[in-house]
Amino acid sequence: MPLNENLLRWVSFSGSCLSILLGISHVIYGFTVIQFAPNGCNFYNCNTGWRTLISFAPEQFIDTFQPMLLGGIGVLYALPSGFRPEYPASLSPPSSSAMGGLFHILMALFGNLGYMFWVGIAIAAFNLLVGLAFIILNLKNGARRPKDIDEVTSSTGNAVPTYPVGVLPTQTVRV
Numbered sequence: 728m729p730l731n732e733n734l735l736r737w738v739s740f741s742g743s744c745l746s747i748l749l750g751i752s753h754v755i756y757g758f759t760v761i762q763f764a765p766n767g768c769n770f771y772n773c774n775t776g777w778r779t780l781i782s783f784a785p786e787q788f789i790d791t792f793q794p795m796l797l798g799g800i801g802v803l804y805a806l807p808s809g810f811r812p813e814y815p816a817s818l819s820p821p822s823s824s825a826m827g828g829l830f831h832i833l834m835a836l837f838g839n840l841g842y843m844f845w846v847g848i849a850i851a852a853f854n855l856l857v858g859l860a861f862i863i864l865n866l867k868n869g870a871r872r873p874k875d876i877d878e879v880t881s882s883t884g885n886a887v888p889t890y891p892v893g894v895l896p897t898q899t900v901r902v
Contacts, residue, residue: 735860736805742831742854743801746838749850750794753842754780757791797838801830828861 761776782788789796804827835854839847 735857735864738857738860739827739831740802740805742850742857743798743805743834745850745853746794746798746801746834748798749839749842749847750792750796750798752846753794754791756843794838794842797834801834804830825862825865828858828865831855831858831861
């Protein structure tokens, strides 16, 4: 792996960690503005502030935890291959291709920009630059396409036999 890609992987890791820290600070700030008013509440509406911040309702959950979720995905893809989850061999890892760049751009737009005002804007700018660097590096090195299934080899170096979807190796295929 060339120095540029290795350096970019560490910068990607940094941008993802910054997104996680942005999400944590957003949640901590949310806890500071929750008000509990026992005098004017009845049985049903005493903890509305808590319910709007911490909830499994999809709109509220995603709105509250989106920077942490996107940052966590970015951290997983930036880890070395021995530590990250396995993905199909026919796909190149997003952390070293234009897909990694698009991910960082989307993380900046949807997971950083709308949170904690200037801090979110600064982290979004950093992740936009990381995304553009990924795309520029990918264009400089020539756009790599994922390997075709016929090009995937087994651990012994032999080509892996491929069959059409739904056809067993013992069946004959009529064309």
